[in-house]
Amino acid sequence: PTQKLRKMTTKVSRDTLYECINAVIEGAQQKKRGFRETVELQIGLKNYDPQKDKRFSGTVKLKHIPKPKMKVCLLGDQMHLDMCKEQGIPCMSADDLKKLNKDKKLVKKLAKKYDAFLASESLIKQIPRLLGPGLNKAGKFPTMVTHQDKLNDKIDDIKATIKFQMKKVLCLNVAI
Secondary structure, eight states, rough: OOOHHHHHHHHHOHHHHHHHHHHHHHHHHHHHOOOOOOOOEEOOOOOTTTTTTTTEEEEEEEEOOOOOOOOEEEEOOOOHHHHHHHOOOOEEHHHHHHHHHHHHHHHHHHHHOOSEEEEEETTTTTTHHHHHHHHHTTOOEEEEEEESSSHHHHHHHHEEEEEEEOSSSSSEEEEE
């Protein structure tokens, strides 16, 4: 039993990893399924005590977009709103946000409707005042966008970025 345990805790070699990934891809092509399949990366941490050591979180930008159907909304100034309407991107102005009037239920509904948010640099400082802590609690505080940024590129960046967070368990799971 101890020999098996040692084998499990060794690092996975590159060849084994590629072999497994190719097997998954081959299996997906042989038997088509009626839903979008994803691969999940699981990382188990050793010699780490979440009670004593600091917990961590972060983001990783992938080369490809794992969630192409992700809904992104822009909270913007007039220039960004015009650009969004041109490109068919969902958007809201500061006046639309004022109508929510810090109503927790409405802010929660807004957070559920979209997977991520972008905000103009002129508006980003006002968002906590306009909406309260609702978006922050949902983990969807907007990413800042400037007038020089191309909106579609910024949206693709958000879609290609995955978040991970260390909680009480020593296992991190991320869909890639």
